[in-house]
Amino acid sequence: MPSADQTQQCGARILQPDPALAIQKYRQHAASYDASARRTMALRRRVVGLLGLAPGETVLDVACGTGLSLPLLREAVGPRGRVIGVEVSPEMIALARERAARAGWDNVTLIESTMEAADLGAPFHAALFNYTHDVLQSPRALERIFSFAGPRARVALAGIKHPPPWLFPLRLYRLLKARPYLTTFEGLEEPWRLLCAYVPDLRVQPVLAGTNYLARGTVHPWAQP
Helix, strand or coil, X not given: CCCCCEEEECCEEEECCCHHHHXXXXXXXXXXXHHXXXXXXXXXXXXXXXXXXXXXXXXXXXXXXXXXXXXXXXXXXXXXXXXXXXXXCHHHHHHHHHHHHHHXXXXXXXXXXXXXXXXXXXXXXXXXXXXXXXXXXXXXXXXXXXXXXXXXXXXXXXXXXCCCCCCHHHHHHHHHHHCCCCCCXXXXXXXXXXXXXXXXXXXXXXXXXXXXXXXXXXXXXXXXX
């Protein structure tokens, strides 16, 4: 039988994400994370725009990290809206809390938890998955997230993926760059594949020579857990 961090699918061993390892990895990267994320800030702005947020809505920031998306999300939902961020790394969420406290945001709720166990406390209108590969590879995390989805909630994603096979050197580069931040390389061909059970109309656009992607769609009620 597979161990607790493995499952069997079509006879192949599928490695599952490891939250404890993620905490360990991000303990090393938290202090320098904002600087390293500058190169993808343009994609972050684009993916937040794909959510089509309106004033007064509640938006979930999945694996919110140091909170770089918080000002973008809060601006979109306004002071009457609500932003909920969930992050497993104590060091990363501490920086997010400092960011929110400095800005005086009283409608931002930050939760230190795995996504598999997070209690959001309220339904959300939209969910942001910005570079959240490990979460997307966890069926239990997705089930938990979408148990809080409101009717026809919107989702938007940005993240890494394998480029086409003929760009083999870029595939090696992708693995090298991703290694410090991921606990599983499973699903890099189509990182969104498990999400399609909840968002069957998901539309995916490869970007940056196919090494990254943007996606958006709507949660269908019949697809919710």
